Structures are given as C-alpha cells and as structure tokens.
Amino acid sequence: MNIADLQENWDLIVIGGGITGAGILLEASRMGLKVLLVEQNDFASGTSSRSSKLVHGGLRYLKEGRLYLTYLSVRERERLIKEAQGLVEPLNFMTPVYSNRRPGRLSLEAGLRIYDLMSHRRDHKFYGQNEFSMRVPCVKQENLQGGFRFRDAQVDDARLVLRVINEALLSGGFALNYADAVEISRNARGDVAGVVIKESETGETKQILTRAVINATGSWAEKIHPSPDKSLHLRPLRGSHLVFPEWAFPFPEAVTFFHPFDRRPIFIIPWEGAVIYGTTDVDHEKDLSLEPVISKAEISYLMDGINAFFPSLEISLRDALSSYAGVRPVLSRKQLAPSKESREHVVWIDKGLVTITGGKLTTFRKLAADALKAAMPFLPSVKPAGHEPVFRQSPGVFTDDRLSPLLLRRLTGRYGEGAKEILKNPGTDDLSYIPGTNTVWAELRYAAKNETVRHLEDLLLRRVRIGLITPEGGKEHIGRIKTLCSPVLPWDEAKWDAEINKYLEKWRRAHSVTCYPS
C-alpha cells in the first residue's frame, strides 16, 4: 500500500511506528476502530530498535523509589514471557558483590526480594565467591564476596514492533512506513480534522480525514505538540551499546555490574548469537533527524567499565562487531543527572490530538491503554479493550523434524503464522544458521516478501539483525542475500547496487567502531 491508495476517512491516525505506536494500533484495531499508523522512516527505526532489549522491571528504578513503575514493568514482563514465547524469553543475570563497592549484599538482597514479591516468585540466589567465579569466569577477584543470580527477560525489540504491527493488521488495522505526518489540520473550532501525509521519498502528499490523532513519536513528540507544561520538556538522552562476538565473553548468562565511575548498572547480554554491552546515558544534542551515533567518550566509558571488572579478558575495541545508539524519550522537569530522570510516561490532550511519550518498551501495553483512554471522547463508541493476550493469532503447536524445538519456538515467536511460510519449500541450506547468529537464511526471504521492506537496511538492521551481529554489517553475506531475496523484491540490478552502497555507507557511519582508536 502507498499513500495514493489510502482511504480518506479514518477514526484514528497514529503517528509513529515504534513500540508505542504499534501497541496503540494493535489495541485500537482490536476495539474495532478504523485506524492507520504512519511512520516517517521504517517501522522501529527510532528508539525501538536501539534499546538494551530487556523486558524488565528495572532494579535501578526500585533503588530510586519508583515502586509503581517497577511493579508495572515486572507484571508486564511476566505476561509477555507467557504470551510472547519465542520472542520474549526469560534471561538470568549474574551480578557480582564486592566488599569495597556499593551496593553491597544486603541492599541488593533487599531489592531482589521486592522484585520477587512483585512477580510472586522466588527468583534470586546468592553464590559464594567460588561458585560465582565458576559461573562468571574472569570476573575481577579482588574483594569479591560472590554475587547474585536473578531473572528478567529479553526480546528482539524491532521484531516485537513488527510482530505487534502484523498482529494489528490481522485485526483490521493499517500501517504505512516511509510516510511522514507533516501537518495536523483542524476545523474552525480547533478540533483535529485530518492529517497531511507525505510519502518520505517521492514527496507526494495526501490529506486524510480523522476524528482523532495519537502522537506516539517518542523523542520527536514535541515537534508535533509542544508540552503544555512549561516546566516539563522532553530531554533527549542518548544510550549507546557495543556489540561483541559471543567468544569475547566466555560466560553463558547475562552479567550486570555497577560502573565504577558513576555506579550506573551496565549490562553484558548474550543476544541473537552475539553479545550486546551497554549502555550509556548522556544528553543528545544533535538534530533528531540525524542518525544517533556512539561518541568517543561513550566508548571510553564502556571500555573502562569492562576493563575494571574483567581485566583478564583483555577485551579491545578491535574485537567489537558494531555499535548502535538510541535516544530515550525522557521527560525532565529539574534537569537531574541523566540516569536520575524519570522513565514514566505522560499523556497530553488537545482537542482530538493525544500525545503520549516517555515510558519503556516493557510497558508498551500500559502506554497504549492510557493513550486510547484519553482519545476515547473523540472516537466513535466502541467496546473498551479487554485483557487479550498480546498475540492472539497463535500458529498453534506444530513440529518440524528439520528443526530443533528451540529454533521452532524462535521462529513462531518472531513471525507468528509466518513461521509456517518460512518452513515451506526452503532452498538447500536455507534453514541453516547465518554464521555467528541465531538467524536462519530463510527468514530473510520471508521478511523481504512479506514485511514491507523498502531498503536493504530495513531488512538487515530491523527485520533480522545481522547488520549488528556479523562482521562489517554482514558485508560478506550480501551476495547470498541478493540471490535469496531477488525473486521477492521488485529491485533491478541498478536498485540493488544503489541499496548495497547506501547500506554499507550508512553502516560505516552509524554502526562501525573501526574509526575509533582501540
């Protein structure tokens, strides 16, 4: 679908194709509303593909006394683990305790107990020095008392957005990527009447009519609707990660430690066959229309952290596969230290325009519910959303002798019904793993055919994540990817060449770390 094919009248337009907009689209379409989501770039191309990929309560928020946010997040985590198996999966964390560093054993134990109480399960354990060191080899030994294991969960953030959007399409919703909402039109009373949408590449525009608009543009939200509270504004805070191959960290579980400079929690997380390591939290002063990129200072901060806790691993920046950076939509009143700023969300209502921003990936359903509640007075009367599982269309249990149960679970979690198509008539070796990843080749062809891929970067950075987790953005695989996807993408040779060049150039600019001294 492109903008010329768009119908002219809608109940609701959602602006922004990150997790917040996707969650709203899903709930609104399930309520029977005629709803369209527009995203100026690719789905999930904003912050929602650049997170730490945790579905978590956030022990840190507990420490800051944000009990409700932690409670909500823990409850959502438990629901998503149940309802989105294969996409949201439990993840064990190990965290070391040192006699000369804070937080100490007692305060961590207290926090983890509250965490457990919130999820109604006992999910943490303390290990003495020897056992902890066996589970986390190479951790710095001096003053080590041992450490805790606790449980959270992880996700592929971009695939969560895509799966939620796909689920919404199955319930009658519509979504368009590369469609920029450039103007909100109002009637004589000042009520929202429509949106002017511009096709991002051709520049073609179209005015469509709607009863209400939800502005779910995250860090961009004040561009569409300035904060009505003069003392509360979005403060874009950048967080960056480095991505390493699995061999760089010889331990099977995720590890979190408190950075020696500022005692912020830092995560080392096995993910998709690689390891992500981060994050930072710094003011992002660049134009939001430019791709956020890790800075030299952030790299030093991250490398200093790892060298303090794992000196014997001798990890160098040269080992890193890639980096990525994202901008948190954080609301600030007092300009506190970045990590002390609240991660709660806000809702602003202005005559049919509802703005929702802030929050976390983990709590996207709460954000969707709050945004829709605020939009209700402007919408036709419909039944309120129930408590349905996030993914209603379950492909059911099916088995396939060619695959391990783990891979089958992964594919059904990520693609829902699409998993069946991925497994239908694969070419020789298409069900084998792309080296160094948990992705099988057949996923690429499925995504290219079915998931509104407009550019090579959509495919390699968001539909699958091999742009982040293989050397040089997967450059060595591009020939095979072209052979695999050419039959399903309407691209001629010139378009393929242009896409490959554009992708590799962007990758070097935004994801490579080789330009920084190691």
Ligand SMILES: Cc1cc2nc3c(=O)[nH]c(=O)nc-3n(C[C@H](O)[C@H](O)[C@H](O)COP(=O)(O)OP(=O)(O)OC[C@H]3O[C@@H](n4cnc5c(N)ncnc54)[C@H](O)[C@@H]3O)c2cc1C
């Ligand atoms: C480094 C980092 C780590 C994080 N880790 C976690 C974590 O582990 N767990 C967790 O729960 N949360 C985490 N978060 C927070 C979480 O990622 C964000 O809260 C969430 O992704 C925000 O989603 P969103 O949809 O509101 O914004 P976005 O994902 O940014 O989506 C907004 C979209 O709106 C689009 N847009 C803007 N203007 C227009 C327009 N005019 N027309 C059309 N489209 C427009 C943008 O292109 C963008 O795609 C992290 C954030 C960062 C930065």
